[in-house]
Amino acid sequence: MSNGIGAAPGIAIGRAYVLPVWEWELPEKPGKETDLASEMDKLYSSIRFSREELEEIKSEIRELIGEEESHIFNAHLAILDDPVFLNEVQDIMKRQFKAAEVAVKEAIDKFVGMFDLLEDEYMKERAGDIRDVGNRLLKHLLGDFQDVETPVEHPCISVGKELSPSQFANLNLEKTLGVVTMLGGTTSHAAIMARAIGIPCVLGMEGKLNKPIQTGDLLIIDGSTGTVLVNPEIEEVEEYQNRKALQTEEKEILRKIVTIPPVTADGKRLEIRANINSVKELTNALEYGVAGVGLFRTEFLFMERSIMPTEEEQFHIYQEALGLLNGEPLTIRAMDIGGDKPVNYIALPQEANPSMGLRAIRILLKRTDLFRTQLRAILRAGAYGKVKILLPMVSSIDDIWKSKEIIADVERELAEEGITFGRNIPVGIMIELPAAAGVADLMAQEVDFMSIGTNDLIQYVLGVDRMNEAVAELYEPFHPAVLRLLNHVARAGCKAGIPVSICGEMAGDPLALPLWIGFGIHEVSMSVQSVLPFKSRLLATNAERCKEIAEQVLTCRTSGEVRKLLTAALPTTLPAPLTGDSKGEIANGA
Numbered sequence: 001m002s003n004g005i006g007a008a009p010g011i012a013i014g015r016a017y018v019l020p021v022w023e024w025e026l027p028e029k030p031g032k033e034t035d036l037a038s039e040m041d042k043l044y045s046s047i048r049f050s051r052e053e054l055e056e057i058k059s060e061i062r063e064l065i066g067e068e069e070s071h072i073f074n075a076h077l078a079i080l081d082d083p084v085f086l087n088e089v090q091d092i093m094k095r096q097f098k099a100a101e102v103a104v105k106e107a108i109d110k111f112v113g114m115f116d117l118l119e120d121e122y123m124k125e126r127a128g129d130i131r132d133v134g135n136r137l138l139k140h141l142l143g144d145f146q147d148v149e150t151p152v153e154h155p156c157i158s159v160g161k162e163l164s165p166s167q168f169a170n171l172n173l174e175k176t177l178g179v180v181t182m183l184g185g186t187t188s189h190a191a192i193m194a195r196a197i198g199i200p201c202v203l204g205m206e207g208k209l210n211k212p213i214q215t216g217d218l219l220i221i222d223g224s225t226g227t228v229l230v231n232p233e234i235e236e237v238e239e240y241q242n243r244k245a246l247q248t249e250e251k252e253i254l255r256k257i258v259t260i261p262p263v264t265a266d267g268k269r270l271e272i273r274a275n276i277n278s279v280k281e282l283t284n285a286l287e288y289g290v291a292g293v294g295l296f297r298t299e300f301l302f303m304e305r306s307i308m309p310t311e312e313e314q315f316h317i318y319q320e321a322l323g324l325l326n327g328e329p330l331t332i333r334a335m336d337i338g339g340d341k342p343v344n345y346i347a348l349p350q351e352a353n354p355s356m357g358l359r360a361i362r363i364l365l366k367r368t369d370l371f372r373t374q375l376r377a378i379l380r381a382g383a384y385g386k387v388k389i390l391l392p393m394v395s396s397i398d399d400i401w402k403s404k405e406i407i408a409d410v411e412r413e414l415a416e417e418g419i420t421f422g423r424n425i426p427v428g429i430m431i432e433l434p435a436a437a438g439v440a441d442l443m444a445q446e447v448d449f450m451s452i453g454t455n456d457l458i459q460y461v462l463g464v465d466r467m468n469e470a471v472a473e474l475y476e477p478f479h480p481a482v483l484r485l486l487n488h489v490a491r492a493g494c495k496a497g498i499p500v501s502i503c504g505e506m507a508g509d510p511l512a513l514p515l516w517i518g519f520g521i522h523e524v525s526m527s528v529q530s531v532l533p534f535k536s537r538l539l540a541t542n543a544e545r546c547k548e549i550a551e552q553v554l555t556c557r558t559s560g561e562v563r564k565l566l567t568a569a570l571p572t573t574l575p576a577p578l579t580g581d582s583k584g585e586i587a588n589g590a
């Protein structure tokens with residue numbers, strides 16, 4: 001058994017299909033035989049063909065997966081139009097009398113090499129984009145029209161060194177049971193697309209396998225844990241078949257509670273909302289019965305593109321989301337860029353410590369042009385449904401005052417221009433920094449709601465980088481210091497009479513549920529996979545007992561003590577709606 005990075009959840013069992021690597025045999029043409037004019041012609045037609053193909057793939061992906069994912073191919077189209085890249089190719093052809101295909105190959109190698117040298121994982125992955133476009137050009141230049149299309153007729157698990165967007169788009173997705181790649185991280189396109197379409201995916205297997213996977217090998221992959229088993233024993237196959245069946249069965253059972261209100265057995269309501277990165281994800285989330293969106297991470301609208309989305313484009317995306325929401329709220333977080341989420345067309349400084357650097361609201365208050373464009377789009381969309389504005393990484397009350405001044409100014413501007421927009425849109429803040437948590441009582445006086453981002457809050461409270469595997473075991477959501485802060489923020493919200501939500505990954509952890517109710521949290525917002533297991537726990541929970549548990553937890557000295565207490569409180573039976581027991585009796589726990 002080997003472990004890579006679990007990038008899209010689910011178990012897949014099937015035969016491997018190893019994707020071909022694009023390797024080109026380049027002709028060694030002596031310089032004098034190269035006719036520059038005809039080579040230029042070849043270059044331009046290969047660019048034209050590649051552009052047509054990419055446009056076609058883009059619209060297929062838009063249909064199949066979603067609008068935002070299709071933008072990945074904008075980056076490819078932009079490379080085809082990039083004057084730096086084109087000049088390099090033409091220069092090699094003119095100065096060294098090389099054939100178009102040789103010049104393209106050399107230019108690609110040069111730029112890929114440059115990107116590969118960069119420390120930043122995201123930029124490294126952009127090297128893959130350049131290679132992908134280069135391969136497409138070479139395919140046309142060499143007249144090799146055999147595409148990388150997976151020629152699979154039978155369901156299989158696709159295995160690649162790294163899966164480029166073009167290769168992903170060419171997979172026969174109906175026959176693809178899962179995806180394994182040697183390279184790539186969770187921000188790679190393969191990961192994003194696999195998650196969006198719901199195909200189990202494990203990445204980063206390089207150096208983790210005893211021998212390379214061959215086409216025809218039997219594979220088991222678990223995209224939640226990152227596990228890959230090559231040619232497993234029969235017992236292992238049976239074990240994973242059972243796990244898979246159980247997962248499917250659990251999912252089917254849980255579907256019964258989709259339409260049941262999110263209330264505890266003794267009648268306490270806890271609103272469950274969705275975390276989304278795109279409108280496509282919202283469509284999916286609505287099938288799980290969520291009450292709107294507690295966190296729309298809009299930075300993803302900005303990241304997978306080569307140019308900034310216009311106000312109009314942003315407005316249409318928010319408006320489309322509201323159209324699906326039937327009056328439920330859409331909490332739009334202003335773009336949380338910088339740090340681990342760079343945007344290649346927004347110049348940001350190279351920082352030694354990006355997570356403590358220029359990011360989120362700090363960028364927005366400096367680049368007010370970006371902030372104002374997004375605010376205009378959000379406020380305009382506010383005329384079409386229930387919108388809330390959420391400010392990321394706020395560290396002081398000054399951040400709130402400055403942001404609210406800008407919001408008021410944008411409102412004035414829209415009014416002067418006679419443009420329709422939503423009035424009195426609630427403005428809230430993310431509590432992600434210990435500084436914000438510490439003065440949550442004061443901040444609560446200034447805003448309409450607060451949303452606790454535990455993913456970041458935990459890293460800053462514990463001084464543990466959330467992206468660093470070397471300290472991953474120190475990243476402890478149930479550390480007493482974290483829990484005391486969460487309680488403090490929840491109480492501050494209650495006292496000020498404003499709702500407090502939790503929207504980090506911890507929100508959907510069933511183990512933490514008694515704390516949310518005990519602390520007085522009003523809403524939770526989570527990724528869609530967590531919604532039904534969490535709700536099942538909620539329905540089987542007793543709110544009064546949660547208060548006692550939360551009080552006890554706040555006296556614990558270690559995360560071990562906290563976990564023990566919370567584990568003992570887990571219910572031992574299914575909630576009444578799943579057992580058909582109308583009395584809804586609870587066995588044991590909270």
Ligand code: PEP
Binds near residue numbers: 336432452454456457
């Ligand atoms: C968080 O920090 O908990 C959060 C929800 O924001 P993100 O994960 O996008 O940083």
Ligand code: MG
Binds near residue numbers: 456
């Ligand atoms: Mg955060």
